[in-house]
Amino acid sequence: MEFPSSYKLCAATAALAVGCTFSYIAYKRRGRVRNANDVFNYLTVEIVTTEESCDSVVAELKRRCQKHHALGFDCEWVTNNGKRQPVALVQLSSFDGYCGLFRLNTLKAVPLSLKELLEDESIYKVGVGPKDDSKYLHNDYSVELRSSLDIRHLAEYCGYEPGGLATLSSVLLRAALDKSWRVRCSDWEAEELSERQKKYAAIDAHVAIKLFALLLEKVEETYSNYWELDYNPATVWTRLYDYCSKYADVGYKTKHTIKLKDHAKEKDPKIKEPTKRYKLTKRTRPLYNNGYLQAPDGELLCICDNRKGMWFVNKGLADLIKEDPLTVRLKFEPAGRAVGDVGRYYQLEKENKCVVCASTNHCIRKNVVPREYRKLFPEIMKEHSSHDVVLLCAECHQMSNIRDQHMRVSLAEKCNAPLPSSSKDRFIEDMAAKKVRSAARALYHANDKLPEDRRKQLEDILLQHYPDQEEVTLELLKEACNITVVRENTDYESHGIKVVDYYFKRASILKLEQEWREHFLKNMKPKYMPALWSVKHNEERLRVKWDEGRLTREDMRSIGLTTF
Structure with a gap:
C-alpha cells in the first residue's frame, strides 16, 4: 500500500520529535544530581560489633581492594557539651x-585485624580530612593510621576546587549526599544505629573511594596527554604509588581561590612549571x-x-694524544690516582641511556641527591658530584621527582624542617613602606582628581616617611613610587638548611647523602646503573683520601665526623 508523500513527511517529523524528546530526557537524567541513596543502592553494609565479625569483614575488605589498594575511610563520634567523645564508628568501603x-564504642577496643588494616602502608585510606581522624584514632585507641590520603589533593591537581565531600560528590558523581545536621550530629553511640545512620555512614566512605578512583583516572589522562601516550584508565593502578605517595599522610589546607568547575582547567598549574623545565632540559646531544x-706516564x-x-689542552696543561676517541695526557702529576673500586668507577665508560628503562630518547640529567641539599654540603663532598648525576628519560625523570617528594616530606617531619609551602615566609611585606608607595602612586597618577582632604592626608603620609622634606615634589613622588615594600625575613630558615644541619649534628652529612641514594634505588629500581656505582661511594672516596693523608681533621669535622 502506497502512502501519500505528505503522510510520510508527517510520520518522519513525528519520529524525529519523539527521538529528540527521548534524547533530551536521557541528557537531563545524565546531568541531573540524584539522591545518593538512589545512586548507591547496591551497597552491602556490614555492622561490626564483635571481634569475630571484625576479622571476617576485614578479610573481605582486603580481598576486595587488591586492585585499587585503597579503601574509602571516615569516622564518626559524639560531641557532648562541646567536648568530643572517643571515636564511636570507623567506616571502610571497597570500590565495589x-x-x-x-562500632568501636561497642567493641571497646580496636581488634588486632582492624588495627593492622588501618596501619597497613600498602593500602590507602582515602577521604576528606583523614589526617584529623587519624589524630583522634591515635589519641583514643593508640592506632597509627598510615597511608591516609585526602582526596582534595587529587581534586586540586585535576583543576577542581577542593571542596568538601558533598560538593565533590555532587559535581563529579552527580550524587547529593545527606548532610542534614540531624544525622551528622546524631547519637553514634546508640545501642542500635538507625537505617538513616547506616546509609549515611556507608555512603560517606563509599563516595570517598569512588571519587578517589575517578580523580586518579583523570590524573592518568592528564599524564598520558602530556607525554603523548595512549590513554588507558586501567594503567593508573600500576602507577598508584607514583601519583599518591607524595600525598600520603599529608594534611590538606583548604584554599578558597577558584570556584568549583565541572571540568579541569585548560592548564594545570601543578604541571605547568615541570612542563617548561623538561622542555628546556631534554638533551639534544649525548x-x-x-x-x-x-696521567703523565x-x-x-x-x-x-x-x-x-x-x-686542559687549550690551557697548555695537557697534550692531545688522539682525537677519536679523544685522548688527553696531563703534563703534571695529579693530586691522586685511581685507587680501588672508587677509582675504577671513574675509568669506566658511561652509556647515554636511561638507567631505569634503557630508553635513549631525549634523556635528562637527574641529581640523585637534590640540589637543595647538595649545594649546602661542604666542598670536599661537592667534588666528583658526577657520581650522583645519572640519565633518565622524561617519563622516568617525572616519576622520580614525584617519588622524591615523599622523601622530602619524611625529612621535613624527621628534621623539624617544614617544606616551603608551610614554612615561614622568606620575605616579609613592609606594610609601612607599602602604605607610603600606595600614597605616592595615588598622588602621582590622580592628584588632580583627589579631594583636597584626601590629597593632604596622602601628602602627610609621605612627609612622615621623609622627615627631611618640607614639601612633596615630583622627584619625591617618583622615588616613593618605587620604594621596596618587601624585606628578607632574618628568622627564615630553608628546609634544606635545617635538614643538612640536623644530619651534621646527629649523624653526618654522608648519612643524608646515602639515604637519598638508597631512596633512588628502592623507589626507581634502576636496572642499568653504571658499574661500581655505590651508595657509599663518597665515604669510600674520602677514606682513600684520609689514608693518603690528603684529608684534614677540619675536613672531617665539616661533614660531621671525627674519624672513619
Missing part, C-alpha cells in the same frame, strides 16, 4: 560497594663523550667529557 561499619684523561685517570679534556 562492600562497607564495614566498625651527555657522555667518553674521552680519556691520562699514560695511566688512565678517568673518562671525561671532550670539552673538559680540550680545556
